[in-house]
Amino acid sequence: MLRPDDVDRQAFRHEAFLYSRASEYVDQATTFIRDGLDAGEAVMVMVSSAKIERLRERLNGHSDGVRFADMSLIGRNPARIIPAWQHFVARHADDASALRGIGEPIWPGRSAAELAECQIHESLLNIAFQDGPPFWLLCPYDAAGLDDEVVAEAMRHHPHMVAGGVHHHSATYDPPDPAAPHAGRPLPPPPPDAEAITIDSTRSLADVRRFTRRLASQAGLSSDRERDFVVAVNELAANSLLHGGGAASVHLWCDSTTIFGEVRDRGHITDPLAGRVAPSPHSIGGRGLWITNEVCDLVHIRSTPTGTAIRLRMAR
Amino acid sequence: MTAASEPDPLGLDVPAPGVVVRPRRVDGEFAELEMRGELDASTVSSARSQLAAGIKPGVREVVIDVADLEFCDARGVGLFVELQERCAAGPGSLHLRAPSRALQRLLAIVDLGYLVGENGSK
Numbered sequence: 001m002l003r004p005d006d007v008d009r010q011a012f013r014h015e016a017f018l019y020s021r022a023s024e025y026v027d028q029a030t031t032f033i034r035d036g037l038d039a040g041e042a043v044m045v046m047v048s049s050a051k052i053e054r055l056r057e058r059l060n061g062h063s064d065g066v067r068f069a070d071m072s073l074i075g076r077n078p079a080r081i082i083p084a085w086q087h088f089v090a091r092h093a094d095d096a097s098a099l100r101g102i103g104e105p106i107w108p109g110r111s112a113a114e115l116a117e118c119q120i121h122e123s124l125l126n127i128a129f130q131d132g133p134p135f136w137l138l139c140p141y142d143a144a145g146l147d148d149e150v151v152a153e154a155m156r157h158h159p160h161m162v163a164g165g166v167h168h169h170s171a172t173y174d175p176p177d178p179a180a181p182h183a184g185r186p187l188p189p190p191p192p193d194a195e196a197i198t199i200d201s202t203r204s205l206a207d208v209r210r211f212t213r214r215l216a217s218q219a220g221l222s223s224d225r226e227r228d229f230v231v232a233v234n235e236l237a238a239n240s241l242l243h244g245g246g247a248a249s250v251h252l253w254c255d256s257t258t259i260f261g262e263v264r265d266r267g268h269i270t271d272p273l274a275g276r277v278a279p280s281p282h283s284i285g286g287r288g289l290w291i292t293n294e295v296c297d298l299v300h301i302r303s304t305p306t307g308t309a310i311r312l313r314m315a316r
Numbered sequence: 317m318t319a320a321s322e323p324d325p326l327g328l329d330v331p332a333p334g335v336v337v338r339p340r341r342v343d344g345e346f347a348e349l350e351m352r353g354e355l356d357a358s359t360v361s362s363a364r365s366q367l368a369a370g371i372k373p374g375v376r377e378v379v380i381d382v383a384d385l386e387f388c389d390a391r392g393v394g395l396f397v398e399l400q401e402r403c404a405a406g407p408g409s410l411h412l413r414a415p416s417r418a419l420q421r422l423l424a425i426v427d428l429g430y431l432v433g434e435n436g437s438k
Contacts, residue, residue, distance in 0.1 A: 204358050205356045205357060205358045205389075206354055206356070206358070206387075209354075209387065227418055231389065231418075231422070234356065234387075234389050235389060235390055238356060238357035238358075238389055238390070238391060241357055241358070242357060242391075278427065279426055279427075281397070281426075281427055281428055282397065282401060283394075283397070284394040284397055284398055285390075285391075285394055287390035287393060287394065287426050288389075288390040288391075290390075290425070290426065291390055291422065291425055291426065294425045295425070
């Protein structure tokens with residue numbers, strides 16, 4: 001049962017839940033939800049639509065107070081998950097004694113590129129809610145279906161674990177580095193046949209957009225997707241001009257399923273939640289990476305004191 | 317820049333259009349302007365000074381026709397927020413008229429759809 005004796009309910013509790021059978025998943029998740037509802041807590045569940053159906057069935061009419069969201073939609077780009085939790089927390093911080101969530105961003109079948117961003121997302125959660133109201137977030141991991149390395153990585157990103165009904169602290173928990181929160185594993189370089197343009201005093205953003213539009217059009221993107229891709233590459237290039245030392249390289253390329261855009265500059269992104277906090281309607285800046293995350297399927301941010309590379313992906 | 321006789325290898329030798337703001341009608345506290353071209357991080361300061369020249373002190377209600385604004389990025393949105401905040405302090409309002417679908421989508425993403433809404437103010 002998910003009723004540990006030593007739960008610190010005054011803070012953010014980020015806990016990985018390792019399960020091997022569907023019945024175990026449904027049992028533990030519904031107990032967790034019911035306990036929350038009984039205690040007057042606000043509860044939100046972000047998992048696949050198939051799992052939402054199973055949980056609703058088991059809750060048997062007692063799921064009215066639960067907010068459900070389809071993780072396969074919200075979490076397609078994992079950078080959009082923290083904003084969804086932030087929205088939930090902000091909405092209930094005053095009217096609920098505490099908050100509870102179930103979030104399953106990682107499932108068998110996620111691509112390696114998606115998985116990398118999901119793992120960064122899990123790590124950043126530890127920073128995103130550390131100073132917020134009491135919030136217990138349970139992250140189910142299908143230990144039978146996922147590779148062992150994925151489970152080992154989960155233990156590095158969750159301070160708390162529960163498996164077989166037993167709660168414990170993760171011995172391998174590795175908190176994100178606040179000085180270089182986007183260091184990550186370096187991206188492999190763009191392929192040799194990528195098309196490149198350098199932004200400096202002789203190339204304007206309008207040039208970058210025309211260059212990007214031409215490649216996106218050749219890749220066969222629909223006109224809406226092409227426009228979104230151009231918007232995203234433009235935002236990264238504009239960030240480089242303003243914050244990245246005034247010069248940058250832009251690389252564009254495709255494979256059979258995806259168009260890629262990558263912008264590299266000499267800047268360093270130190271805000272761990274860059275692009276993951278909804279911009280205030282009154283602020284003048286701070287919208288570039290937010291827009292990029294909203295329009296792209298996947299955004300890889302890799303940033304160290306020596307420079308930043310941001311790679312965008314969009315399905316063709 | 318690439319020499320005029322030699323075509324740019326990237327096919328980008330057509331000059332960038334920039335951004336142009338023109339006043340259309342000023343009537344006491346009301347000003348209508350049009351903005352055309354491409355509003356981005358490189359052109360936003362030009363747009364800001366053109367707007368300042370077109371919106372005289374005492375104007376409270378500002379309408380900008382953006383039908384021919386072909387592109388707008390996050391910094392362009394930031395300029396509209398700047399102007400909206402100034403108008404609201406008046407108190408007054410800013411309304412963007414005839415936005416393209418692309419601009420409507422962009423403003424929806426950053427939760428500023430009200431700038432192009434029916435009333436033009438929140």
